[in-house]
Amino acid sequence: MINIRNIAQSFRSNFSYLVSIIIIFYLVGFTGLTMPSTRPFFIHLTPFALLLSSLVVGLFHSKFSAKTILIFVFIYAASFMVELIGVNTGSIFGHYSYGHGLGIKLFNTPLIIGLNWLLLVYVSNSIMELSNWPLILKIVGASFLLLAYDLLLEQVAPQLAMWSFSEHTVPVQNYVAWFVLALLFSLLIKLLKINTKNRIAPVVFGIQIFFFIAILLTLN
Template identity: 50%
Template structure:
């Protein structure tokens, strides 16, 4: 019985994520529920993020301040980016991420927090070297963004003026990823969170399926 309980605790959430995103694919691909998928996307992102962070092992004031700082600063940077077009290129947010502040969805801050936290946890699993963790997590976040930029317009998250993000978008992403991961390492925030690592790769796989469907099947 103890073994079963331990298995459910360790494996239950990742399996739930897989089922959750498979249902999402069904909703996305079905014409009758496609709009529903767009509508509930921000709420599902909050839900899965809450599930992930409920498994964080050391919640304290320091962790809260660090993650809140990444959340707030990323939103402010996005606001500047949207308003000026100088940081990431010229782009606008759609309705797929919910409530906005100055044309920027609030949930985008949560996305930056999750990606920083999860990518840091993935690289930290294989090395304890601070520099390698910071750079490795930064590279991982840029790879994620390269795919996400293809999927985002499909689910009404955001769109660039020329339908393709400029090179400086990825440069800005990498610089911010390095900065945020440096903060995580500087303040020794523990990111050893198995559900976070699983969710990162499940989302990555989800976006791959959307992009492949769009390129090779829908067209």
């Protein structure tokens, strides 16, 4: 029988080694995505990259209590439903559609998108935990981090077949919706005292930022 705690502890005790593996993983992904001959294959691997990133962050989470799991499930389900309504009506983020880059869809909405929201909300709040700011500033700061992440991601999402807007420009309402959702989810995490202190979460966030910047500079 696999002992999850022992596996998690093994990863935690080899932090530098794990960070090196993550960096290599994203470097391989970057190389594959920037080569026309391998780009289609690596685009299909995007959901697995999100799953792996989430798994790594999860292994460094302090404790999965029933309350924590319930909140995580809620954030996944709520964000998925918002995206589902948004992509089918255009009333939340604007008129956009998902490509094949995020994998299996349900009602035109990738199943992985809820996990992506959960990961981003978690890591942004984890970064804010590194500061000594008052609670309200941590919530707002985490929301602005997600907004900054989206500002970057929107520039590369169409090229990676994630999603694209019908107007070919990202409407302001998309960024407003991202910020409001990030604010609500971050507020929920703080009010219910979900512990997001996580040693590797800021590292994963930083690597993804550099990854998307590199993709943007290379493919444009």
